[in-house]
Every structure is written in C-alpha cells, then in structure tokens.
Amino acid sequence: MLVFFEFQIEKIVKFCREQYPIEACGLLGGKIENGVKIVKSVYFARNIAQSESRFDIEAKEQYEIIKKMRAKNEVLLGNFHSHPKTPARPSAEDRELMLDPNLVYVIFSLKDNPPTFKGFKVSRGEVSEEEITVKKVDYKTLKSGGIMRQTEDGYFAVRLKITGGNLSIEQLKGLEEVASRYGNGTLHLTARQGVEIPYIHIADLEEVIEKLKSYGLELGACGPRVRTVTACQGRSICPNGCIETQELAREIAARYYGQTLPHKFKFGITGCANNCLKAEENDLGIKGVCRPLWLKDNCTACGLCTKICPVNAITLNQQEISVDYEVCIGCGDCVKACPFEAYKGEYGYSLSFGGSFGRKINIGKKLIPFISSKEKMFTIFDKTLEFYRKEGKTGERFYKTLERVGFAKLEQYLREGERENGGN
Numbered sequence: 001m002l003v004f005f006e007f008q009i010e011k012i013v014k015f016c017r018e019q020y021p022i023e024a025c026g027l028l029g030g031k032i033e034n035g036v037k038i039v040k041s042v043y044f045a046r047n048i049a050q051s052e053s054r055f056d057i058e059a060k061e062q063y064e065i066i067k068k069m070r071a072k073n074e075v076l077l078g079n080f081h082s083h084p085k086t087p088a089r090p091s092a093e094d095r096e097l098m099l100d101p102n103l104v105y106v107i108f109s110l111k112d113n114p115p116t117f118k119g120f121k122v123s124r125g126e127v128s129e130e131e132i133t134v135k136k137v138d139y140k141t142l143k144s145g146g147i148m149r150q151t152e153d154g155y156f157a158v159r160l161k162i163t164g165g166n167l168s169i170e171q172l173k174g175l176e177e178v179a180s181r182y183g184n185g186t187l188h189l190t191a192r193q194g195v196e197i198p199y200i201h202i203a204d205l206e207e208v209i210e211k212l213k214s215y216g217l218e219l220g221a222c223g224p225r226v227r228t229v230t231a232c233q234g235r236s237i238c239p240n241g242c243i244e245t246q247e248l249a250r251e252i253a254a255r256y257y258g259q260t261l262p263h264k265f266k267f268g269i270t271g272c273a274n275n276c277l278k279a280e281e282n283d284l285g286i287k288g289v290c291r292p293l294w295l296k297d298n299c300t301a302c303g304l305c306t307k308i309c310p311v312n313a314i315t316l317n318q319q320e321i322s323v324d325y326e327v328c329i330g331c332g333d334c335v336k337a338c339p340f341e342a343y344k345g346e347y348g349y350s351l352s353f354g355g356s357f358g359r360k361i362n363i364g365k366k367l368i369p370f371i372s373s374k375e376k377m378f379t380i381f382d383k384t385l386e387f388y389r390k391e392g393k394t395g396e397r398f399y400k401t402l403e404r405v406g407f408a409k410l411e412q413y414l415r416e417g418e419r420e421n422g423g424n
C-alpha cells in the first residue's frame with residue numbers, strides 16, 4: 001500500500017496541470033512501516049522528453065533528488081507521471097519502464113475532472129494495481145492539541161506543555177533525541193517558557209508523540225483553552241521570592257490546564273514585586289507579595305523604613321508608623337531592612353485580571369491586592385473561569401469581556417463566590 005496525504009495529491013495535480021499538455025513527472029520519497037509506503041516528500045522533475053505521451057527524467061536530476069531524500073532520511077518509494085489526455089492506466093511504454101518491484105508507479109490522469117490517479121507495481125514482469133490511501137489532515141484538531149502547521153506543507157511545530165518553564169535533564173535528552181531524529185535538530189524556546197520542536201513531518205507525528213510520552217513530555221494546548229502556566233523560580237530558589245511559584249504552577253496546571261474557554265487564557269505567576277514574569281501580561285496574573293505588619297514594641301522610630309520604601313507607603317509620625325496598604329506594592333523591603341525586627345512579613349498573593357500582550361496590549365487590573373489563603377485563591381480562580389465561560393463570547397479575549405461587561409461585574413461575582421464559600 002502507498003499512503004499519500006491530501007495536500008500532496010493537490011500539489012501533484014497542480015503541477016500536472018501546469019505542465020499540460022506535456023506529461024508531468026517526479027519522484028516520491030518517504031518511509032516504509034510494516035510494508036506500508038508512506039510518502040513524505042514529492043519531488044517534481046523536468047520531463048526532458050517534453051512529450052505528451054512519455055516522460056524521462058535526466059540522470060543528473062534523479063541523482064540530485066536521491067541526495068535530497070538521503071539528507072532527510074527518506075527512501076525512494078516510487079515515481080509519478082501524468083497522462084494529460086488518457087486514462088490512469090499504464091501505456092505500453094510505461095510498462096517497459098516499470099522494472100523495479102520495490103517501487104510504486106503512480107499515474108495521474110487529467111482526462112477526467114477532477115483528475116484521477118492509480119498506483120501500479122511490478123512483480124515477475126507482471127504489472128498490477130497497488131492500493132493507494134489518501135489521508136486527510138485535520139489542521140484544526142492538530143492545532144488544538146499543540147501541533148502547529150508550518151509554512152512548508154507537511155511539516156509541523158510540536159508544542160510541549162512545560163509547566164513553570166521546568167524541565168528535567170532526562171526530558172532534555174528526550175527533546176534532543178526527537179529533534180535530531182525527526183526534526184531538523186533545533187528547538188525553539190517560546191516567549192511563554194515553552195518548547196516547540198519544528199520540522200516534524202505529519203508522517204512521523206504518532207511516533208514523535210509516543211517518544212515524547214516515554215520521556216514524560218506532554219503536548220501543549222492551543223486554541224481557546226487554558227494554556228501553559230508560566231512561573232518564575234520563586235521562593236525555594238530565589239532569595240527575593242515571597243511564594244512557592246513552581247508548586248503553585250503545577251497545582252494550577254493540574255486543575256485547569258486545557259479547559260475550554262471562549263478564547264485562550266493564560267495564568268502567569270511571579271514570585272515577588274520584582275515581577276520577573278510580568279504577571280499583569282496574563283489573563284490572570286499572580287504575584288507573590290509581602291504585607292508588613294508593624295510591631296510597635298520593637299520600633300525605635302529610626303525612620304529607616306520610610307526612606308527604603310520605593311513607593312513612599314510608610315509614614316512615621318510621633319513614634320507611630322503607618323503603612324498605606326493602598327499604595328504598598330508588597331515588596332517586603334521594609335521587613336528585610338528594619339534593624340529591630342519591628343515588622344512581621346505576612347506573605348500572600350496579589351491577583352490581576354484581564355492582561356494581554358498580543359495584538360493589543362492590556363495591563364491586567366489588580367482586583368485582589370492581598371490574599372493569604374491558597375484555598376481561597378483557588379476559589380477565586382474557579383469563579384473567574386466560571387464567569388468568563390458565562391459572560392465571554394466565543395473568540396473574545398478575557399479583557400474584552402471585562403471591558404464589555406465591566407470589571408465591577410467580575411468583582412461582584414467573586415464577592416458572591418466568597419460568600420457562598422463561607423468568606424466574609
């Protein structure tokens with residue numbers, strides 16, 4: 001059996017029509033799996049006979065094509081030629097050229113509209129028909145599963161789910177193996193901490209997915225759903241970190257990744273006010289923050305914290321410190337700087353909603369400046385996605401929904417959710 005993909009047939013038919021009334025010709029390269037010949041590349045050639053009833057490919061051109069096939073680890077599967085005005089069956093001259101029992105000879109007839117095609121093989125001098133299967137390519141379904149069509153027909157960039165930008169050395173080895181064996185030996189690191197493996201041929205996709213699975217690597221999500229969760233290093237590695245970003249990224253991914261929504265939806269987690277991960281660029285941005293709680297008994301009124309605060313949120317008046325939490329950005333500098341431990345740092349999360357850094361840039365709005373309970377935060381996430389599903393129109397980004405219905409409506413929805421869950 002010989003397997004074509006639909007776009008290859010379209011390309012061949014187009015070429016045959018362009019060559020009309022001369023016979024078009026070319027070679028077919030690909031791979032053989034369990035006796036099935038799968039076409040990966042179609043190589044067009046010049047018919048040096050320039051005839052309407054026969055074709056011939058110059059030896060030098062054949063050699064150049066075979067070299068290209070070898071470079072792509074392909075084998076010669078057969079050839080094709082057109083019959084501009086006659087049916088798709090071998091002429092006496094064709095039969096004389098069908099000599100190799102390992103090859104499939106495909107004839108495209110332009111006599112009918114749409115054109116027809118048939119495959120032939122030869123065994124002990126006898127020519128018989130070879131079965132041809134044409135596979136459709138469902139680009140939309142492939143894209144939703146993280147397999148993105150490239151400019152070059154038949155090739156895809158395979159996107160992986162890399163939560164929080166973290167990969168093990170074993171997984172890196174797996175990526176190296178897949179990219180060298182099936183791709184072009186390169187990887188692309190995406191803007192959102194992801195990895196894409198380009199130049200994967202449609203014919204190799206199933207094998208590639210299995211291989212990736214064996215290294216614990218899953219495909220990424222595209223389209224209108226919750227995308228890869230991004231995160232900085234966070235508290236366990238970065239001394240500035242206020243929260244465990246990586247652990248949180250895994251929890252969010254486990255709970256929401258791939259869920260269908262009106263449009264794509266991105267969670268981004270940054271460990272502190274330094275905002276290395278740019279939380280506000282995300283549909284839902286999470287930032288680790290520190291809320292300073294003043295301990296009067298320890299304070300000597302030295303005034304250092306008022307000078308250190310980057311946003312002038314601290315005032316010292318008659319031995320009394322007051323922190324303006326509306327202004328405070330939760331950097332925790334005052335807590336670290338106070339020589340007398342006159343601040344206790346309370347660590348938690350600050351949430352922003354409706355960020356987007358695509359065609360239109362929108363900075364996420366801070367609706368929840370401080371929340372210390374992770375459990376409560378997950379309730380807010382649940383409610384936010386529920387709200388978006390309910391209020392968002394198909395194809396509408398979250399910030400657009402918020403612009404249309406108003407941020408106040410989301411705030412109210414979240415408050416009601418909090419009440420339902422016993423909050424106050």
Ligand code: SF4
Pocket residue numbers: 232233234235238239240241242270271272273274275276277
């Ligand atoms: S955002 Fe903060 S915790 Fe995260 S890497 Fe940057 S400095 Fe470290």
Ligand code: SF4
Pocket residue numbers: 298299300301302303304305306316321337338339340341342343
């Ligand atoms: S740095 Fe510490 S001791 Fe000095 S004023 Fe601030 S809280 Fe008080």
Ligand code: SF4
Pocket residue numbers: 290291292308309310311312313314323327328329330331332333334335
């Ligand atoms: S946490 Fe940072 S922003 Fe807030 S009061 Fe302290 S120094 Fe100022």
